[in-house]
Amino acid sequence: MTLLRIDGLSAAYGPVPALRNVGLSLGEGETLGVVGANGAGKSTLTLAIAGIVRPSSGDIFFDGMSLAGLLPETIARLGVALVPEGRHIFEGLTVEENLLIGLNGAVGRQARRDALERIYDAFPILRQRRTGFGTRLSGGEQQQLAIARALLMNPRLLILDEPSLGLAPIMVDKVYKILRDLRQQGVALLLVEQNPARIAEVADRTVVLANGAVRLSGASADVLSSDLLSRAYLGAEEHEVCA
Amino acid sequence: MTFAIQTLIDAISVGALYAISALGIGLLFGIMRLVNFAQSEFVTVGVYTLMMLANAWFPLAALAAVVVVVLLALTVERLAFRPVRNADPATLLIASFAVSYFLQNGLVLLFGARPIGFDVLPGLGQAIQVETVRIPLLNIVTIAATSTLLLGVGLFLRLTRTGIEMRAAAVDFRMARLMGVKADRVIAVGFGLAGIMSAVVSILYAAQTGTASPAMGLQLALVGFVATVIGGMGNLPGAVLGGLAVGAISVLLQAVLPPDLRVFREAFVYAAVIAVLLLRPQGLFRSAAERERV
Amino acid sequence: MKILMLTALAAVAVSVLPASAQDDAVTVGFPLALSGFVAPYDDGPLKAALLAIDDINSRGGLLGEKIISVESDTKSDPAQGATAATDVLGKAAKMIMVTCDFDFGAPAALVAESQNVIAFSSCAADPKFGVQGIGKNAYTMSTASISQGATLAEWAHNEKGFKTVYILKDTMVEYTKSVCDSFEARWTELSSAESIVGRDTFHGVNDTSIASQISRIKANSPQPDFVMFCGAVNGGSAVRQIRAAGIDLPLLSSESMDGAYWLAAIPNLSDFYVAVYGSAFGNDPDPKVNDFVKSFSAKYGVAPVTGHALTGYSVVEAWAKAVERAGTFDTDAVRAELDKFTAEPLMVGKTTFTPELHINVDRPMLIMKIVNGKHEPIERFITTKLPKVSF
Ligand SMILES: Nc1ncnc2c1ncn2[C@@H]1O[C@H](COP(=O)(O)OP(=O)(O)OP(=O)(O)O)[C@@H](O)[C@H]1O
């Protein structure tokens, strides 16, 4: 069952094209890796799905429903959670308040408390720091907070834009462990990384973006071992499919 | 000594009024990068409402002022700001000037430009004598009302879900929306709150001045804006402190400057603001700790 | 349908006829603030001027011609003043009356000057409004601000016997600054610099509160005999704050505080003195002024808000007298007659012009006292030592 389908998606910032005719799909519970060089259009793709960037053409379907023209908050409430590049922890809000923002669905005090407790069990550091400001956490802890509050939205699709950016290797390990667990739990993931090194650990399939277009796609292992990968990073022109 | 204590009380009560103005401006600026100069007319319309109901039972008149101003704020949001919500801050600023101009001229058309005197809450003209210091009831009520309002708004922003969403939206509107916070709702609540605060300001201001005139709210909005700059744009506690600071500084300067220099008091206040902008563009009251790692 | 057409045609015919083409009629132009923020200050003088035109027309007109009026709105915008003046001058106005303020009235007066037409400001109180600041055809019917301040000083000192004063000056407009400064100069001559026990300033619009000014008055020891209060716009707010703070000292002020519109802010205000052109309340010692208020009320349904209306009446009155004496509408001849006015008894008071001075400095003002919220006339008074006029 296809959860996310993107058809012929193009987007631009003013005259600068950022996405050209991008097509991809993602099944329920599946994990898709998206890699590409700086400026390839990866973040733009995530923002287009989330309803922040308005596409100039093409369509995005979530669970069979077109997202065209929907507000970001509506898309979020449909079950699409984006952990954007740079984490965007709310300044001046405590860790717990940051988490509470994600709690849209849970109705009733008890349901909220339970959901929070489950998250605290999964992210013990957040429980420990819950009354402190979110922005005072370390980079890795902030990334955990960003993922945790997205999870509180109960998403059917979780989009992560460069979750390992700027983290020490040990923190990256930790984040990837969380992602593997999520995958285990059947949450569909769209994982964007600039550095493709670890994407195969979680992604079933991977697409490579270059200059806003899909250059390479297929099973992660094949794509990432392909010698076409480096060509795609350098800006190859043809879309290749790894068998 | 008496003069010093009296001046301190003046400083707090003037600062308190500015603090609420600043909070209203700061809230909307945080949420939608809008410097809402139309807030001056929110206050002015409140004062005119009280003027028209000067002979009515006061609680009723006060309630009417709150209702009228909140409705005005919500209407202005709906009709004027919603269509340009995603425009750049400069466009928003121009829109707010346009709304302000429109409302002010509407008041001139309806009531004329001549100030209209009226008497509201005459009881507040009384004073309490403590030793040699005479504290007008109006000052006490102003300080009490503003503290209550600030406390109320503070608790609302801290304890309620909507309040927390507003604070999140004030610092990072896009991220808040990505997490399902409804833009329309947060902005409407923001305007509603700005309306309530303006109405309270209008009641206190009416009791103080007993005068309704079409441009009377302008200075309050201006000071509110200056205060949010001092406090750090988008930082609500900072805006409140900024308002208190501007009020206190103006009163203190008026009290200590020699007569020839008092005329330039405003200039000193604005020079201080420019110094703040140059030395601490993030605002005086934004702690470095809060900002790091953002 | 035919009737409609005819009426429409007739309307067009009337409107395209220049006013001057109307036989036996002379036009007076009013490029004034009919709307906007300055409108309240032009409203009374304009209505009074139209009343003066009625009075003259009912006596058979001027040099046998009926006076008609044309108005044009400056929208309270100085830049629009010139346009409005051009508009009424284009309709052949032989004299124009402009806004009661130098900054707002001067642009229109300059246009009249360039076309050699007499321009009267109703009540701009700045001596610049005249030969020196605009040109030989510019006059103002006001009593100069410098005379007002000196008059209040002398009256307080000689008539009230006050010994010490505290000066509170609104710095927003030139007018109030000038009143307070001339007050201070004259007071110092009559008494001494030491008898000014304190002074402070405020800004009528920018100061949302005058709390610290009030605390300073209260902290002043000894307390002054009275406060010279040079306030204007929002003066009522300042007076309310002063009285609410328990300061019951006598307050003296000039014509900018005329009128009862602000009094509701301070119910039962007492011990407040104001020097005005004449009483707008029907109790002027001069019955002529009371008759004016009566016919004003009869024509417009309400009494004039302030005594400034008298200046508007006298603009038309003065010009008509000069025209009659000159026997012609010719500007140069009329100006020559105006410049001969010496203590000319006009509605607004005795009025003097010279070829150099087109503003009054020695016309008595009516001092009124507010008692329990009611204006009571005291006397007409003028300083004995005329201030040095500088432009
Ligand atoms: N707000 C914006 N305004 C204008 N151009 C933009 C904006 N955001 C991105 N771009 C441009 O769009 C293109 C795609 O940017 P995008 O951020 O999607 O790339 P990315 O693949 O996420 O890169 P990175 O790996 O550096 O994060 C780039 O050329 C970028 O300069």
Ligand SMILES: [Mg+2]
């Ligand atoms: Mg990116």
